Amino acid sequence: MELFVQRCFDGMFNGAIYASLAVALVMIFRATGLLNFAQGEMAMMCGYIALVFLSSSDSGIAGTQSIGSLLPGHPWPTWLAITGAVLVGFALGALVEELLMRPLGDGSPLAQVNVTIGLLVLLNGLVLQIWGPFGRSFPSPFPSGMNDHFLIAGARLRYTTLGVWAVLLVVIVALGVLLRYTKTGLAFRAITSNRDSAELVGVRVRRSLMLGWGIAAGIGALAASLVGGAIVLEPLTMMKMLIYALAAATIGGLDSPRGAIFGGLIVGLSQSLVPGYLGVPSELSLLPPLVAMVLVLLFRPHGLFGTVPVERV
């Protein structure tokens, strides 16, 4: 029993990470109808930037010296560093749309998706080049000492897990309100539905897309900075995360932020529960989430909460 609960808690933690990255993927999908394969790497880049913001200049981490001398009060406290990283993420996202996606034009979604894969490789190389292959950990914004946990049925529920979920829920509610109840959200939905007509009603499509990319990358940056406290950041971290996040987004339905949350939970839990009980070796830890994905898609081809497209007659 204790072991089961502990595994659930562990799965919940990983699930939060997958879910937040999945939410970022969903956001891009909602705004553009595309999958951004570079989402994880963009997030990781921002995680490292958070690290630079909060490390002292003599830490030996690349960039701390030059950036530190520019920033007042550097090294920054954790929350400020995370806020900074989220803003950098927002700018990075907007820039990717402006400099890479826009010139490709809307007529070539496949080309755009390919470019995001190229960006994945590029950013990964860049991070490796700048910060090296070492694993880095940095302080969690939540209390994360030995005793910072609740004991439930003998298992530990870390404050960090709760904290990450709390932030995630706030993000998801804010995003839901934005998409469903605001003019900006209506514009996002209109753009995905009919780009030509969106222009015709006066929606500034370019501006909306930049905003969409910015918000998505900002959420990714938040995810990367929040988990920094609990897992080690290294250049390969996000490749794996992205695969899980893609599975999570697919399970939840690619256009549903709410679905991304449930998808993240399902992936996290299946990953922490199934191998332990069924004896799946850890090399195959990717398997349970993928099986879960196939099972869900078998019964609900558009995911748990995804919009089923209307048939035109």
Add this chain to the structure above:
Amino acid sequence: MTTPTLRVSNLEASYGQIDVLRGLNFEVGEGEVVVVLGANGSGKTTTLRSICNMPIVDSSGTIEVDGVDVSNADTGSIVARGLAHVPQGRGTFPELSTYDNLMIGAYVRKDRKAIEEDITRWFDMFPVLKERRNQTAGSLSGGEQQMLAVSRALMSRPKLLLLDEPSLGLAPIIIENLFDTFSRLNSEEGVTMLIVEQNANLALNIADRGYVLEAGEIALAGDAEKLKNDPAVQEAYLGA
């Protein structure tokens, strides 16, 4: 003469190698209803798309709205000048509800309360849309979608309305209602209109003037009355 609401000079357009418009010159004066007739493929849709600077069209020439050159402006800022365009076929947002389609039609407006009043107005005009209020536009019938596309354009309270075959796929009684509405919008609210229409008889009835487009050139222009009595027009468009 006062500045026309829309002035098109030397408009040429092509799709890649194919030249579609070969130097069009025409105007729509303030408060006028002008109809454009022409065979399939003569370039009517291309003309309207060029005016709004919509994608795919490669065009040159000058477009002026209220005397302001908008030839190089993007679609969004042209629309913000009080122009609305009902594109040919599928002008709706299929994944959005009927209500949201109307809401987004008012995207450039800020007067929230008046927007709700206008929605009620078009719901009264097309009661079937009211019944389908929460249904996605994609699940409406072709005719219902056309009503929605027209209502959506009117939601922006345009000064200048471009209509690309508004009667397409509608039942005769609905068409009559629709043209009645256009006529009233023009006489009571002074909305200027440029209408592309195959239903020439009906269009000429509410129009002040008309142009006949042939292979990308204006072959004939004149008052609606004159066009109605023109033997060539009668033969080609009025089925006389």
